[in-house]
Amino acid sequence: QVQLVESGGGVVRPGGSLRLSCATSGFTFSHHAMYWVRQAPGKGLEWVAFIHYEGSNENYVDSVKGRFTISRDNSKNTLYLQMNSLRAEDTAIYYCAKDRDYGSGSYYTDFWGQGTQITVSS
Amino acid sequence: DIQMTQSPSSVSASVGDTVTITCRASQGIGTWLGWYQQKPGKAPKLLIYAASSLQSGVPSRFSGSRSGTEFTLTISSLQPEDFATYYCQQAHTFPLTFGPGTKVDI
Numbered sequence: 001q002v003q004l005v006e007s008g009g010g011v012v013r014p015g016g017s018l019r020l021s022c023a024t025s026g027f028t029f030s031h032h033a034m035y036w037v038r039q040a041p042g043k044g045l046e047w048v049a050f051i052h053y054e055g056s057n058e059n060y061v062d063s064v065k066g067r068f069t070i071s072r073d074n075s076k077n078t079l080y081l082q083m084n085s086l087r088a089e090d091t092a093i094y095y096c097a098k099d100r101d102y103g104s105g106s107y108y109t110d111f112w113g114q115g116t117q118i119t120v121s122s
Numbered sequence: 123d124i125q126m127t128q129s130p131s132s133v134s135a136s137v138g139d140t141v142t143i144t145c146r147a148s149q150g151i152g153t154w155l156g157w158y159q160q161k162p163g164k165a166p167k168l169l170i171y172a173a174s175s176l177q178s179g180v181p182s183r184f185s186g187s188r189s190g191t192e193f194t195l196t197i198s199s200l201q202p203e204d205f206a207t208y209y210c211q212q213a214h215t216f217p218l219t220f221g222p223g224t225k226v227d228i
Contacts, residue, residue, distance in 0.1 A: 035218075037166075045158070045166060045209055047218040059216040062123075095165055100177075107213035108156045110177065112165035 002026040002111045004096050009116030016086050016120070022079040022096030022113055030054075030074035033105035036081045038092035039115075048094070049081065053103060063089075086120045093117050124148055124212050128221035135226060139200045143224045145193045145210035153188055154214035157195045160223075161206045170195065171213075197226070 008020040020036070036048040049070040050059040058070050069082040079096050094116050097109035125148035135141050145155065153173035158166040168177045170186035173193055183198040197204055205228060210221040 044223045045160075045211075045220040047211075047220065050216065050218070061217045097165075100168065100171060106171070107154070107218055108168060108171040108211075109166075110168045112167075115165060 002098065004098065004111060004113035006094065006096050006113045006116040009094065009118050011119045011121060012086055013122050014087060014120055017082070017084045018086065018118060020081040020083065020094055020096075020116060020118075022081075024077045024079065024096075024098070027098065027111075028102075029072075029077040031102045033099040033103075034070075034072060034079045035097045035099070035109055036068075036070060036079075037095045037097055037109070037112075038090075038118075039095070040089075040092040043092075046092075050105070050107075051079070052105065053099075083118070086118075088120050091118060091120050123217055124151060124215055124219055126210055126212055126219050126221035128208075128210060128224050130224060131222065132225040132227065134228065135200050136228065137200055137202055141197045141200055141204075141226055143195045143197075143208055143210075143226075145195070145221050147191045147193070147212055147214075150191055151212045151214035154212055155186075155188065155193045156211045156213055157184075157186055158209045158211060158220075159204075159206045160209065166209065169208075200226075 067085045098111045100108040100110040155173045157170040160166040173188040174186045
């Protein structure tokens, strides 16, 4: 069955860095676009980043542009999110999610990981 | 950016009721609209994509429709497991954006 397992979360000081990983199984990772979506405590969902199935195209929400980088290793079936210059407002649960369709992306997500908590605090 | 609004923000209902949630896009998005269900402490689950297509494995009591830039999620014959928060998401343009959510409770 499809599984996505995030890791790398934790507590970090403002200005610090973290790298999230999302290990996947149960589907052909290299055929699907992938996403990171976050949810601040008690708040709604916010899409963070997208990466094309080949890794040839990325897109980010404005609030993380220049600070976060999404990447993937199709040989390891793993998605990453490098997070630099972290701010208090980045505190959230971060989910990785799989695109519903093969190929360039439908921009709908049909499987999600359980999420990993990021807390940015001094 | 495309702004998504939802109404109501919360609704109280009983088992067996029909619940309707509305989502509006700030500009035209065609049928590029999805609906997700999220239960406390869990990841969201895709219910509807392309405004009215039922995701595999989702019960048929969930349905979606579109009228211009207004979209509706209807839950017929509400079941105990349907009490959750529902989000719409536009899939038309980056940045992808979600509505603020509608909580369905007892």
